[in-house]
Amino acid sequence: MTLDNNVNIDDWLPVTSNRNAKWWYSTFHNVTAMVGAGVLSLPFAMSELGWGPGVTVMVLSWVVTLYTLWEMVEMHEMIPGKRFDRYHELGQHAFGEKLGLWIVVPQQLIVEVGSDIVYMVTGGKSMKKIHELVCHDCKPIKLTYFILIFSSVHFVISHLPNLNSVSIISLAAAIMSLSYSTIAWAASLVKGVNENVDYSYRGKTPTAQTMNFFTALGDVAFAFAGHNVVLEIQATMPSSPERPSKEPMWKGVKFAYIVVAICYFPVAWIGYYTFGNSVEDNVLISLEEPVWLIIAANVFVLVHVIGSYQVFAMPVFDMLETFLVKKMKFKPTSILRFVTRNVYVAFTVFVAITFPFFGGLLGFFGGFAFAPTSYFLPCIIWLRICKPKRFSFTWCTNWFCIIFGGLLMMLAPIGALRNIIQTAKNYEFYS
Template identity: 75%
Template sequence: MGTQAPSHYKSPDIEARLQKQKEIDNWLPITSSRNAKWWYSAFHNVTAMVGAGVLSLPYAMSNLGWGPGVVILVLSWIITLYTLWQMVEMHEMVPGKRFDRYHELGQYAFGEKLGLWIVVPQQLIVEVGVNIVYMVTGGKSLQKVHDVICQHKSHCAKMKLTYFIMIFSSVHFVLSHLPNFNSIAGVSLAAAVMSLSYSTIAWAASLGKGVKPEVSYASRHHSDVGKMFGFFNALGDVAFAYAGHNVVLEIQATIPSSPEKPSKGPMWKGVIVAYIVVALCYFPVALIGYYIFGNSVEDNILISLQKPGWLIIAANLFVVVHVIGSYQIYAMPVFDMLETVLVKKLKFKPTWYLRFITRNVYVAFTMFIAITFPFFGGLLGFFGGFAFAPTTYFLPCIMWLAIYKPRKFSLSWWTNWTCIVLGILLMVLAPIGGLRTIIINAKDYHFYS
């Protein structure tokens, strides 16, 4: 009879594999740093959530009208807070394990392969989509600053939007090499402060203008078809405004955790603070912007505010700083996915030059797409419905039902199914409106103009 090895014994082979795995995890952006405080969660979530989408909310209101507009804004705030709470709870529901990435939770809920196929394409569409839209937003805001300064100068040459997008992207060729979430905390904090600042400027400057004498709250479209598609597109704009769920598990992964002090405590504290800031940004901008300009409001409210010049310049510069931070927050999980595939699947060595090439190629790709298709409003509606609705409104609910299996017809069961039905409606209707807006804008558009 041979003696058995003790059950806790690990062969040198397994030890070496585990050590290599640990080294890779310590190199990857999401798992390399776990010393974040609760306030990191607050400003990362504000930066992720309060994006340029807030500036299109008065325009969305002009397509929805007062009644449906207010209901949809408030409902979205409540539903997305609820689904965000679910994700924070699910991060560590298996003792001793953390779901550091959205797709890892998906794999636990739906199975290894299926979970990957359900979550990764949608998450990538959201994150890459946001990065492209933010390239456009950053470029347009820089162009607006240039145009306002040039109004009073005779020798100012007009510059193409293409060049402004390239100027904006140049910052990201540098910032993208910050290794992980905690290293972009400073950028994220600046971005969060800026989002509150430009939102306040947007509604306060509108209020200062006073209601226009010829203001009208009738639909901005004359035909029933136009009204219907405008309504659908506005749904996408609202969905786009609540997009932080795509990075919430990755943000929570940076917070230290122990059985006595799980990460969900500080994470949830940060989320509550972030959602109060979201409400302070979204509701005044949407309601006051629509109240002042009515159906003549532009798809970016800062464009409707023509003067005072210095205030418009300040607000647009704040937008630029904010979308710089937001771009980085959404790019980090993409870098993590790309680097994981390269190192774990394709067996590349985790080196600085692998990271340098990968991240520069990604920034160049988002810049190129942004230069090619800079239709801001239509892009928001299309991406908002197509990908944000699942990952924000109903995918967390489906996972919750799959994992926790609440009793049929209980409050939890009804709540989740209601969110799922509303989310699916949003996913089907919003891209239709967004696509139509893109097609209409594309008619008069000359590439790289």
């Protein structure tokens, strides 16, 4: 397929080639992007934060990120006749053509590419766990091989043309996320509280407790990382002066955030209530029984991360294809798309099998990107563009979000760096 020179390149790019999405597309795309398998580590994060700080940080994160998501939805068409279809386009409008790119694109790529690498590792680990539970006496298989098996799916479905074309996969992923989250908290509730349950901090020393606290802040920030694709999701919706895209988009976002609350809060709080500071970093491992239920939950996780990978990959494909066609002057052909997407999937596979502890690395790098893009970069853009009156409610709210997100950005990488150093000491490549 080769496009005629008269055809608008936006009609070929994956984010803008199809604008017929319904409001419910927004719901399950946002759920798929937001509710990653990281929800299963929230009880572990609670064990490092403690009841008071843990509940406070989680509720504040939910409220703050819902507010910043509303701001992004509003800013998508704040200039009549123009749509900011991509996060970096909004950044360029706020900070200038060059500075906007340098502020937004590196952070967005860290979140999207980093998340895809984590999903590769998570998919491989889920397959490995299923194999171990189903076949007790089988010879152990390296995690590397399971990651390679998982990646084979993406070498196929990554060639779907645009975000709307993965909507069925995204819907299945959203249903799966709700399913395994429900299994996690319901099974914990049925199991009942452990004997001699301990809610004291996990670390043995004040230093360890402090570092764990910082790491847990990063885990919570990672759980609210869906903002990086929200403008791209809204770009798939039709818009007219009578019915702008923000109306169906916001309707979908509200439903998505209800699902996020249903998934996050019960898993985090019931899981911690049941196991205390002995909870594993994946609450399903702490449960262990019944085996069939844990197998089912891991199957649901597996399906979910397939969808999550694609929702985060589509904006990356859009960036790569835009750069190659507009800057490097390649012709927009199916061959270009085939090669570009296969190279991207291969790259994420390579990093995943080389650094299967990439989640720790993401906590380090993600502290600089997850918190800004979700918690306070939308607020800075809002202040620059809308210029609310100083000390008004809107001005104060945005500055509160900026301070809260800024603290997360500074503190989370400190604990993550310590974990990376400890993990790397005994790590063997491709083991």
